[in-house]
Amino acid sequence: xxxxxxxxxxxxxxxxxxxxxxxxxxxxxxxxxxxxxxxxxxxxxxxxxxxxxxxxxxxxxxxxxxxxxxxxxxxxxxxxxxxxxxxxxxxxxxxxxxxxxxxxxxxxxxxxxxxxxxxxxxxxxxxxxxxxxxxxxxxxxxxxxxxxxxxxxxxxxxxxxxxxxxxxxxxxxxxxxxxxxxxxxxxxxxxxxxxxxxxxxxxxxxxxx
Amino acid sequence: xxxxxxxxxxxxxxxxxxxxxxxxxxxxxxxxxxxxxxxxxxxxxxxxxxxxxxxxxxxxxxxxxxxxxxxxxxxxxxxxxxxxxxxxxxxxxxxxxxxxxxxxxxxxxxxxxxxxxxxxxxxxxxxxxxxxxxxxxxxxxxxxxxxxxxxxxxxxxxxxxxxxxxxxxxxxxxxxxxxxxxxxxxxxxxxxxxxxxxxxxxxxxxxxx
DNA sequence: TCGTTCAGTGAACACGTGTACGCTCAATTT
DNA sequence: AAATTGAGCGTACACGTGTTCACTGAACGA
Numbered sequence: 001x002x003x004x005x006x007x008x009x010x011x012x013x014x015x016x017x018x019x020x021x022x023x024x025x026x027x028x029x030x031x032x033x034x035x036x037x038x039x040x041x042x043x044x045x046x047x048x049x050x051x052x053x054x055x056x057x058x059x060x061x062x063x064x065x066x067x068x069x070x071x072x073x074x075x076x077x078x079x080x081x082x083x084x085x086x087x088x089x090x091x092x093x094x095x096x097x098x099x100x101x102x103x104x105x106x107x108x109x110x111x112x113x114x115x116x117x118x119x120x121x122x123x124x125x126x127x128x129x130x131x132x133x134x135x136x137x138x139x140x141x142x143x144x145x146x147x148x149x150x151x152x153x154x155x156x157x158x159x160x161x162x163x164x165x166x167x168x169x170x171x172x173x174x175x176x177x178x179x180x181x182x183x184x185x186x187x188x189x190x191x192x193x194x195x196x197x198x199x200x201x202x203x204x205x206x207x208x209x
Numbered sequence: 210x211x212x213x214x215x216x217x218x219x220x221x222x223x224x225x226x227x228x229x230x231x232x233x234x235x236x237x238x239x240x241x242x243x244x245x246x247x248x249x250x251x252x253x254x255x256x257x258x259x260x261x262x263x264x265x266x267x268x269x270x271x272x273x274x275x276x277x278x279x280x281x282x283x284x285x286x287x288x289x290x291x292x293x294x295x296x297x298x299x300x301x302x303x304x305x306x307x308x309x310x311x312x313x314x315x316x317x318x319x320x321x322x323x324x325x326x327x328x329x330x331x332x333x334x335x336x337x338x339x340x341x342x343x344x345x346x347x348x349x350x351x352x353x354x355x356x357x358x359x360x361x362x363x364x365x366x367x368x369x370x371x372x373x374x375x376x377x378x379x380x381x382x383x384x385x386x387x388x389x390x391x392x393x394x395x396x397x398x399x400x401x402x403x404x405x406x407x408x409x410x411x412x413x414x415x416x417x418x
Numbered sequence: 419t420c421g422t423t424c425a426g427t428g429a430a431c432a433c434g435t436g437t438a439c440g441c442t443c444a445a446t447t448t
Numbered sequence: 449a450a451a452t453t454g455a456g457c458g459t460a461c462a463c464g465t466g467t468t469c470a471c472t473g474a475a476c477g478a
Contacts, residue, residue, distance in 0.1 A: 003445095004444090004445065004446090005444085005445050005446070005453095005454080005455080008445095008455080009454090009455065012455080012456090026326065026328070027326050027327075027328070028326060029240070029325065029326040031238065031240050031241060032240060032326065034434075034435065034436090035435080035436065035437090036434075036435070036436080037434095044455090044456065044457085045456060045457050045458070046435095046436080046437085046457095047437075047438085047439095047456080047457070047458085048455065048456045048457070050437080051454080051455055051456070052455095055436090056436095108324065111324040112321070112324050112325065114376070115317065115320040115321050115324075115376055115379070116238065116321065117235065117236050117237060117238045117241070118236075119235070119236070119380075122380060126377075126380075153392065153395050153396055153399060154399065156392065156396065157370055157396040157399060157400070160369060160370050160373035160374070160396075161366055161369050161370060163373070164369035164372070164373055165369070167323070167324055168335075170324070171328075171331060171335075183362065183365065186362050187362055187365065187366040187369075187400075189403075190362060190363065190366060190400055190403035190404055190407065191366070191396075191399055191400055191403055192403070193402075193403035193406045193407060194398070194399035194400055194401070194402035194403030194404075194406065195399055195403075196406070197402045197403065197405070197406045198399065198402060212475095213474090213475065213476090214423090214424080214425080214474085214475050214476070217425075217475095218424090218425065221425080221426090243464075243465065243466090244465080244466065244467095245464075245465070245466080246464095253425090253426065253427090254426065254427050254428070255465095255466085255467090256426080256427070256428080256467080256468085256469095257425065257426045257427070259467085260424080260425055260426070261425090264466085265466095
């Protein structure tokens, strides 16, 4: 009942996934990944690839899924750091940047395929980003008592800024990355302050009627 | 002195650029563009390509340059139009979204290669984006009397938001694109208001010392 | 008018690609 | 013990790729 056979299959499946990851560098993206090279690095014959994936796209979607999984781990981490106190904005941005730093290849894949050539890829990644935004919206409504519409505007803007900064961080050295992180924190606070001012203005208007 | 020869060369050069544009679709990005196909569509032999560009990368960089130039000219125009009244934020965002809509292929190219696999591309596009930001910074300092640092934070955040929204607009239908445009205008105003509040707070602090 | 320049050509080359096919042989089932 | 399954292999094919090279002939400068 050990399933020697199934275990071995899973093992080489992981080898294929790992091989694909390894070949994803700044210079060599998923689009230019070849079935043969991936198979070679995984230590199997090119034709054996088909025992595991119908084609390269299917492998790619698997990678995106795994990337999304890791991204949700980040979200959980971030939420825990908020719970134990400190600046919500600072700790969230720091956690995000740390993720980008530690999962270089995956974040790069997500970024590239976000505006890549496969609609299926684009939709899959858009879904991931929406999760991120939705959780931020919930936080703003429940913890900060923002009106839904204003919370959505704010959250969407913040996510755009943070992801965009994450993209820039990929090409940056350590020093530049620190600068970028601090800048992002300031920018997110700018948005938060703008939303706060907007809320205050709305209240004044309403009470002045 | 007409330069029949030079004129003809320029003509087929334009044909090559146009051919490359035509082949840039949502499903078929620049990376998977082939020299031979581009040459074929331009109506010349594959080998003649080299009379105009050293390789495909050079062609791509030309496209990036042209796209960036066009966009900057449009935005400058739109900024000048505020002299005759109207919201500068609204008209700038509208202009930008119109560009995205009318120059689908180029904007897609900019987006993809922004986080693509060629360092030279990434740098070229980063340079274009810096141009936008720099012009916005100048405007904020000269026309709105912001301090340099605050102007830079603000401008950078705005550019990130707008470009990110532009990216989403590529996959959106007309209705969704309108919603996205209005949302972006609100978000940019959020940032502007946050910067305004920050400036006001700083002045209060200073005069209170 | 005569030599030079040079955009465009066509054949050829070496290479990497995806994938179809039939085979092996150990794990598994009957 | 015998039959079946299926992961992995090796060969082979057709195809598109970038790039080389020697060439043609019209536009050009002297």
